Amino acid sequence: MSTHRYERLxxxxxxxxxxxxxxxxxxxxxVRALAExxxxxxxxxxxxxxxxxxxxxxxxxxxxxxxxxxxxxRPAFPPPSKMAQRPVAVSQWEQVREGTCVLPDTHMHNLxxxxxxxxxxxxxxxxxxxxxxxxxxxxxxxxYDTLHGRPELREQIARLSVAHGxxxxxxxxxxxxxxxxxISVAMRAVCEPGDIIAVDSPSFxxxxxxxxxxxxxxxxxxTCARDGISLEALELALEQWPxxxxxxxxxxxxxxxxxxxxxxxxxLLALARRFDVAIIEDDVYGDLSWAFPRPPTIxxxxxxxxxxxxxxxxxxxxxxxxxxxxxxxxxxxRALHMKYVGTGSTATxxxxxxxxxxxxxxxxxxxxxxxxxxxxxxxxxxxxIDAHFPTSVRVSQPEGGYMLWIECxxxxxxxxxxxxxxxxxxxxxxxxxxxxxxxxxxxxRLNYAVMNDAIRYALKRVGELIGEMEKxxxxxxxTAG
Amino acid sequence: MSTHRYERLxxxxxxxxxxxxxxxxxxxxxVRALAExxxxxxxxxxxxxxxxxxxxxxxxxxxxxxxxxxxxxRPAFPPPSKMAQRPVAVSQWEQVREGTCVLPDTHMHNLxxxxxxxxxxxxxxxxxxxxxxxxxxxxxxxxYDTLHGRPELREQIARLSVAHGxxxxxxxxxxxxxxxxxISVAMRAVCEPGDIIAVDSPSFxxxxxxxxxxxxxxxxxxTCARDGISLEALELALEQWPxxxxxxxxxxxxxxxxxxxxxxxxxLLALARRFDVAIIEDDVYGDLSWAFPRPPTIxxxxxxxxxxxxxxxxxxxxxxxxxxxxxxxxxxxRALHMKYVGTGSTATxxxxxxxxxxxxxxxxxxxxxxxxxxxxxxxxxxxxIDAHFPTSVRVSQPEGGYMLWIECxxxxxxxxxxxxxxxxxxxxxxxxxxxxxxxxxxxxRLNYAVMNDAIRYALKRVGELIGEMEKxxxxxxxTAG
Ligand SMILES: Cc1ncc(COP(=O)(O)O)c(C=O)c1O
Ligand SMILES: Cc1ncc(COP(=O)(O)O)c(C=O)c1O
Numbered sequence: 001m002s003t004h005r006y007e008r009l010x011x012x013x014x015x016x017x018x019x020x021x022x023x024x025x026x027x028x029x030x031v032r033a034l035a036e037x038x039x040x041x042x043x044x045x046x047x048x049x050x051x052x053x054x055x056x057x058x059x060x061x062x063x064x065x066x067x068x069x070x071x072x073x074r075p076a077f078p079p080p081s082k083m084a085q086r087p088v089a090v091s092q093w094e095q096v097r098e099g100t101c102v103l104p105d106t107h108m109h110n111l112x113x114x115x116x117x118x119x120x121x122x123x124x125x126x127x128x129x130x131x132x133x134x135x136x137x138x139x140x141x142x143x144y145d146t147l148h149g150r151p152e153l154r155e156q157i158a159r160l161s162v163a164h165g166x167x168x169x170x171x172x173x174x175x176x177x178x179x180x181x182x183i184s185v186a187m188r189a190v191c192e193p194g195d196i197i198a199v200d201s202p203s204f205x206x207x208x209x210x211x212x213x214x215x216x217x218x219x220x221x222x223t224c225a226r227d228g229i230s231l232e233a234l235e236l237a238l239e240q241w242p243x244x245x246x247x248x249x250x251x252x253x254x255x256x257x258x259x260x261x262x263x264x265x266x267x268l269l270a271l272a273r274r275f276d277v278a279i280i281e282d283d284v285y286g287d288l289s290w291a292f293p294r295p296p297t298i299x300x301x302x303x304x305x306x307x308x309x310x311x312x313x314x315x316x317x318x319x320x321x322x323x324x325x326x327x328x329x330x331x332x333x334r335a336l337h338m339k340y341v342g343t344g345s346t347a348t349x350x351x352x353x354x355x356x357x358x359x360x361x362x363x364x365x366x367x368x369x370x371x372x373x374x375x376x377x378x379x380x381x382x383x384x385i386d387a388h389f390p391t392s393v394r395v396s397q398p399e400g401g402y403m404l405w406i407e408c409x410x411x412x413x414x415x416x417x418x419x420x421x422x423x424x425x426x427x428x429x430x431x432x433x434x435x436x437x438x439x440x441x442x443x444x445r446l447n448y449a450v451m452n453d454a455i456r457y458a459l460k461r462v463g464e465l466i467g468e469m470e471k472x473x474x475x476x477x478x479t480a481g
Numbered sequence: 482m483s484t485h486r487y488e489r490l491x492x493x494x495x496x497x498x499x500x501x502x503x504x505x506x507x508x509x510x511x512v513r514a515l516a517e518x519x520x521x522x523x524x525x526x527x528x529x530x531x532x533x534x535x536x537x538x539x540x541x542x543x544x545x546x547x548x549x550x551x552x553x554x555r556p557a558f559p560p561p562s563k564m565a566q567r568p569v570a571v572s573q574w575e576q577v578r579e580g581t582c583v584l585p586d587t588h589m590h591n592l593x594x595x596x597x598x599x600x601x602x603x604x605x606x607x608x609x610x611x612x613x614x615x616x617x618x619x620x621x622x623x624x625y626d627t628l629h630g631r632p633e634l635r636e637q638i639a640r641l642s643v644a645h646g647x648x649x650x651x652x653x654x655x656x657x658x659x660x661x662x663x664i665s666v667a668m669r670a671v672c673e674p675g676d677i678i679a680v681d682s683p684s685f686x687x688x689x690x691x692x693x694x695x696x697x698x699x700x701x702x703x704t705c706a707r708d709g710i711s712l713e714a715l716e717l718a719l720e721q722w723p724x725x726x727x728x729x730x731x732x733x734x735x736x737x738x739x740x741x742x743x744x745x746x747x748x749l750l751a752l753a754r755r756f757d758v759a760i761i762e763d764d765v766y767g768d769l770s771w772a773f774p775r776p777p778t779i780x781x782x783x784x785x786x787x788x789x790x791x792x793x794x795x796x797x798x799x800x801x802x803x804x805x806x807x808x809x810x811x812x813x814x815r816a817l818h819m820k821y822v823g824t825g826s827t828a829t830x831x832x833x834x835x836x837x838x839x840x841x842x843x844x845x846x847x848x849x850x851x852x853x854x855x856x857x858x859x860x861x862x863x864x865x866i867d868a869h870f871p872t873s874v875r876v877s878q879p880e881g882g883y884m885l886w887i888e889c890x891x892x893x894x895x896x897x898x899x900x901x902x903x904x905x906x907x908x909x910x911x912x913x914x915x916x917x918x919x920x921x922x923x924x925x926r927l928n929y930a931v932m933n934d935a936i937r938y939a940l941k942r943v944g945e946l947i948g949e950m951e952k953x954x955x956x957x958x959x960t961a962g
Contacts, residue, residue: 104624130615142799180825213822318623320829341694344661348801
């Protein structure tokens with residue numbers, strides 16, 4: 001979160017430079033002109049320029065002022081191929097296990113996990129609500145909840161659903177132990193062991209592992225880092241294979257960061273209708289989109305109950321509470337059964353606290369703040385990447401959330417990179433986790449939810465090590481050749 | 482909990498009468514003699530006799546004193562047959578769904594659920610711990626936990642495991658979302674769809690529903706209400722069918738209340754070894770045994786990692802927190818995977834609070850109090866049953882926990898009984914839920930964790946309605962005959 005004026009001003013200039021408003025080599029306004037134009041002090045303007053200089057976006061020439069550096073052009077992601085591969089059993093459990101068994105309260109700089117920033121003043125009322133929920137006279141927080149979840153929380157989720165174009169009724173919602181359980185329930189509600197689920201690729205490893213563990217098969221559909229899943233490839237796949245469900249994260253995708261346009265969401269829904277398959281829509285990052293109003297869910301476009309909408313408060317509030325939900329549409333009865341057999345009812349106490357937090361109006365201001373912070377942090381992360389990553393790496397352009405996807409040269413092994421980083425107490429998410437078959441070994445995912453000097457340093461080290469490894473690789477190739 | 486002296490004295494006399502120390506027709510000590518023998522006031526002794534009179538255990542004859550009533554002999558449960566039926570797909574979801582979708586905070590007297598008494602002073606420190614966990618400076622309670630659970634909680638569970646003869650290492654434990662998830666994880670760690678699981682019968686409906694939902698088959702083994710699962714029937718079943726796991730609740734069984742003797746536990750383990758099957762041991766009520774020291778778990782007798790021990794704090798502390806655990810033995814890796822794909826990590830906040838509650842020494846006194854209360858309540862419940870249930874019903878003799886199993890005449894339909902009771906805001910757990918195939922329709926389970934006038938009245942109404950329905954049934958049979 002920009003707390004200082006100079007940081008906000010730097011953000012503003014940064015966006016103008018990236019958007020091409022100021023082009024490479026161009027001279028920037030003088031410090032005095034900048035200060036006047038923005039109604040800030042001279043020292044604030046000076047500070048802002050210094051920040052951009054540190055990030056190597058501009059440089060100063062003695063006695064001439066500040067000039068825009070040549071933006072280090074990064075290659076764009078190649079368009080995805082048009083062909084899905086065959087349905088496969090998912091592997092890669094080892095890497096996922098590795099990544100999920102790290103204690104959060106160590107000194108490790110974990111750039112690999114899907115953690116939001118929880119250390120923010122706008123979350124304080126949630127702590128108070130948790131505290132109050134525990135002291136309630138009726139002890140409801142200690143009691144078994146009903147299977148579908150507390151009515152006061154379902155009511156608030158239904159209210160919030162208007163923002164993504166839905167008008168969910170509280171009774172359409174089933175509370176779950178995080179979005180992870182929502183997805184797991186959705187898959188088991190729709191599919192049997194042996195069934196094929198089409199997925200965007202790369203995609204959230206939790207969903208892939210669930211497909212694996214329930215004996216289903218994943219059909220990875222080529223996905224474009226800007227526009228999302230290839231509808232052409234999906235159509236071919238649906239023609240070729242008896243797909244039962246499409247599992248997709250169309251808004252603020254993890255890991256790629258894109259948002260599927262409404263038009264493409266409609267086209268996807270039409271395809272699902274034509275081939276009569278269910279859509280498992282993961283909207284867990286949806287509220288973190290920078291667009292206003294936030295993009296609609298596919299669920300909001302669906303009038304047949306074909307979409308099972310899955311989400312949680314893990315990315316917006318706090319993942320440790322493990323409160324998510326599913327709006328399972330026409331699969332409600334099976335979803336309830338699958339919810340029951342997995343965990344019984346959901347923890348009551350946290351539900352009461354979250355319901356109170358939303359009801360009392362704390363959710364929207366919190367979300368505004370977090371979106372602003374993450375957007376700001378994205379620029380800060382890109383500054384580090386511009387300064388310290390090899391220019392050959394491809395970098396995603398997130399439209400929300402707090403994840404970056406980095407594609408290195410084909411020879412880079414991100415598992416080996418992670419090993420080396422761990423010796424320095426830094427962690428990333430290696431790309432192989434995001435594929436059913438260990439693709440994306442040369443890719444990695446980085447979290448920029450929190451930004452400070454230590455994180456900037458960790459990011460810098462990631463870039464430097466990638467550079468070193470790529471150079472070593474190139475030397476070896478030369479020697480061998 | 483007996484708060485009054487006269488209640489404790491009445492309990493004492495009640496046990497002596499039930500044990501035959503005072504026999505039917507015998508004259509009891511005078512009020513004065515009783516008071517002197519127990520060092521209580523005359524009015525306390527008088528109060529105690531009045532209580533037993535209300536329960537129809539004794540009656541007064543003017544000017545002669547108090548006499549023991551003829552104990553209404555109840556038929557014993559018949560011994561179980563020696564034959565298991567075939568492995569079957571489980572049904573009965575409708576009834577379970579019905580029972581798990583009731584809000585706890587209604588005016589309903591729910592004698593059907595597995596709720597402990599949470600409104601007790603010894604649980605207050607847990608509320609304070611919850612409150613503190615929310616306000617922790619490091620915000621750990623809001624963060625994703627590691628997949629296997631918080632170290633401070635696993636440490637406390639390992640410590641407590643000494644009471645049932647285990648010396649678990651904290652790393653052998655995986656925290657789960659209640660015992661329900663522990664069982665669900667255990668089944669998926671050991672079995673594939675299509676596999677056969679042998680179960681005690683009647684048995685916990687949650688486990689049966691999991692078998693169903695994961696496409697496995699249940700093989701119901703005849704079980705004696707006093708001694709537990711028939712080892713002879715189990716042996717025959719293991720010879721006849723390719724059983725993969727035995728799922729069993731051997732200590733303070735739900736619903737029957739018996740505890741399998743250590744000798745029989747050893748014999749069961751030997752059988753499992755001989756046929757090389759895993760044992761999924763549900764110990765969720767184990768700490769509520771009245772025996773001191775509490776009975777050992779099968780897991781404590783196992784040195785091969787064959788037993789997957791499942792439990793939770795739902796029956797000892799509070800079910801709404803949804804904190805349980807599994808000690809999966811040699812199946813640890815598969816169990817971790819299955820835990821991950823179902824829900825990811827477990828809620829952090831409640832784990833911290835429970836760990837603190839145990840570490841600070843509040844668990845043992847709480848358990849002592851609850852065991853005493855439940856034992857006391859059992860007698861109170863049996864008083865109501867003696868006074869108001871037809872003498873033909875069979876009643877289980879729990880050795881811990883807070884559940885009674887009632888077997889009525891073969892013609893009684895406990896689903897219809899439940900319907901009629903619900904019109905009076907009373908609920909029971911119909912017997913059909915406890916079988917894979919809808920057996921035990923003439924049985925029901927009652928909860929006596931809380932005892933007060935309203936519950937006593939509800940119990941009385943259950944007995945009266947059983948009586949009415951059995952009479953109507955008899956009349957119809959006569960008219961038809
Ligand atoms: C796309 C996506 N879906 C679901 C989840 C799981 O969310 P939760 O923590 O609520 O179970 C994550 C978290 O990593 C995610 O990134
Ligand atoms: C025998 C038995 N096992 C497991 C459970 C589930 O326990 P939890 O609420 O911890 O999931 C119950 C609760 O009803 C039970 O009676």
